[in-house]
Amino acid sequence: MVQELGYLKETASQTAGPYVHIGLTPNFCGIPGVYKSDLGASMVNDKTLGQRITVKGRVIDGAGMPLKDALIEIWQADAGGLYNSPAEMRGTADPNFTGWGRCPTSAEDGVFTFETVKPGRVPFKDGRLMAPHITFWIVARGINIGLHTRMYFPDEAEANAEDPLLARIEYRHRAETLVAAGTAPSYTFDIHLQGEKETVFLDI
Amino acid sequence: MSDRQNHKPETGAFFQRDRDWHAPALTPGYKTSILRAPQKALLSLDNTISEITGPVFGHSMLGELDNDLIHNFAKPGESAIGERIIVHGRVLDERGRPVAGALLEFWQANAGGRYRHKKETYLAALDPNFGGCGRTITDDEGYYFFRTIKPGAYPWPNGVNDWRPAHIHFSIFGHGFAQRLITQMYFEGDPMIWKCPIVNTIPDRRAIEQLIAPLDWSNTIPMDARAYKFDIVLRGRRSTFFENRPEGN
Numbered sequence: 544m545v546q547e548l549g550y551l552k553e554t555a556s557q558t559a560g561p562y563v564h565i566g567l568t569p570n571f572c573g574i575p576g577v578y579k580s581d582l583g584a585s586m587v588n589d590k591t592l593g594q595r596i597t598v599k600g601r602v603i604d605g606a607g608m609p610l611k612d613a614l615i616e617i618w619q620a621d622a623g624g625l626y627n628s629p630a631e632m633r634g635t636a637d638p639n640f641t642g643w644g645r646c647p648t649s650a651e652d653g654v655f656t657f658e659t660v661k662p663g664r665v666p667f668k669d670g671r672l673m674a675p676h677i678t679f680w681i682v683a684r685g686i687n688i689g690l691h692t693r694m695y696f697p698d699e700a701e702a703n704a705e706d707p708l709l710a711r712i713e714y715r716h717r718a719e720t721l722v723a724a725g726t727a728p729s730y731t732f733d734i735h736l737q738g739e740k741e742t743v744f745l746d747i
Numbered sequence: 748m749s750d751r752q753n754h755k756p757e758t759g760a761f762f763q764r765d766r767d768w769h770a771p772a773l774t775p776g777y778k779t780s781i782l783r784a785p786q787k788a789l790l791s792l793d794n795t796i797s798e799i800t801g802p803v804f805g806h807s808m809l810g811e812l813d814n815d816l817i818h819n820f821a822k823p824g825e826s827a828i829g830e831r832i833i834v835h836g837r838v839l840d841e842r843g844r845p846v847a848g849a850l851l852e853f854w855q856a857n858a859g860g861r862y863r864h865k866k867e868t869y870l871a872a873l874d875p876n877f878g879g880c881g882r883t884i885t886d887d888e889g890y891y892f893f894r895t896i897k898p899g900a901y902p903w904p905n906g907v908n909d910w911r912p913a914h915i916h917f918s919i920f921g922h923g924f925a926q927r928l929i930t931q932m933y934f935e936g937d938p939m940i941w942k943c944p945i946v947n948t949i950p951d952r953r954a955i956e957q958l959i960a961p962l963d964w965s966n967t968i969p970m971d972a973r974a975y976k977f978d979i980v981l982r983g984r985r986s987t988f989f990e991n992r993p994e995g996n
């Protein structure tokens with residue numbers, strides 16, 4: 544016998560189901576008045592520092608159909624490369640930028656849209672800089688555990704080429720699934736759940 | 748925000764997720780997963796600062812009725828129809844430590860098993876006084892509570908005769924984005940739990956049992972509401988034994 548580690552097990556994930564918008568974006572889905580506004584609907588204000596960008600995209604299933612009942616959250620550094628979080632020890636992030644956004648995919652065409660700023664670079668564990676990126680988390684009916692991935696920028700070829708996470712992708716063509724399309728200030732990031740263009744998802 | 752300023756910020760990476768404990772992506776008994784399950788291997792790697800960090804939600808953002816689903820959508824002086832219950836518990840991490848300042852959001856069907864949603868087709872009646880969403884933030888000890896009505900079971904198109912057991916959906920925001928979690932709470936004694944294709948996406952019976960809230964008789968309020976206790980465990984943070992010192996220091 545040895546001592547017990549005494550750790551608990553993480554609560555098991557369950558699908559967000561078809562009505563995740565009721566819980567997380569009630570104003571969007573026709574339940575007004577409970578909250579003043581939906582959380583994460585706005586990441587910036589008129590004092591936010593940095594280059595304004597728009598990120599649009601869809602989550603596409605194995606039959607090529609965009610999901611209309613998905614919910615996307617993003618998390619990113621501010622323009623100076625700092626996270627607005629107590630665990631950020633390198634400095635104080637722009638107080639006018641939350642770094643976190645939440646958006647339902649639309650019932651009409653499945654498009655999500657984030658109005659944000661281009662993130663600065665943040666360090667990998669060994670101190671090397673990662674390329675500018677936005678963390679994505681996707682939940683929906685039929686997805687048993689939230690999917691983590693990242694969006695990188697098409698106009699950062701040099702930084703992308705030295706990014707430690709992108710470098711870990713064994714099949715090089717799959718790294719392109721994490722790079723958005725478009726040019727500043729409008730980017731498109733489609734997330735493919737299956738197929739030839741399946742996005743690289745992270746166990747992180 | 749103030750709740751956490753008294754504590755030294757924690758900056759360790761989170762314990763790796765036990766992917767054998769959670770449901771796999773592809774669970775054919777739950778048909779919608781078939782076209783929505785990633786088919787390629789996930790890219791596994793240790794947390795970076797992008798996952799270790801996460802936003803903070805302050806208690807000041809909460810409205811007075813946010814944790815009261817019986818009243819937060821009801822007309823003044825009226826209340827939602829159904830069995831009145833309190834759901835309470837703690838948010839802990841895998842090391843058993845309370846997670847203070849965690850944002851919990853919940854949503855559920857009404858007492859008849861009907862959601863307030865335009866895509867909902869079940870013939871059970873809407874309750875004009877029930878919206879179906881609420882939220883709260885854990886205190887310094889990781890405790891939370893809310894008041895609601897017990898949701899009804901409802902049928903759903905999967906097999907010909909599949910029904911969801913009564914459940915409440917939970918979204919939990921801990922301290923790091925890597926802890927982000929959505930799950931569902933079930934009620935002790937419900938025989939339908941074990942028939943549900945969504946419950947049964949989880950391979951380990953113990954992991955399912957951890958989603959079933961026991962009736963908490965001690966905390967039941969006489970002549971008012973029964974209590975159910977539901978503790979939630981988020982990924983633990985690794986100790987930062989030597990990690991916060993740059994190389995060479």
Ligand SMILES: [Fe+2]
Pocket residue numbers: 560855856911914916
């Ligand atoms: Fe449900």
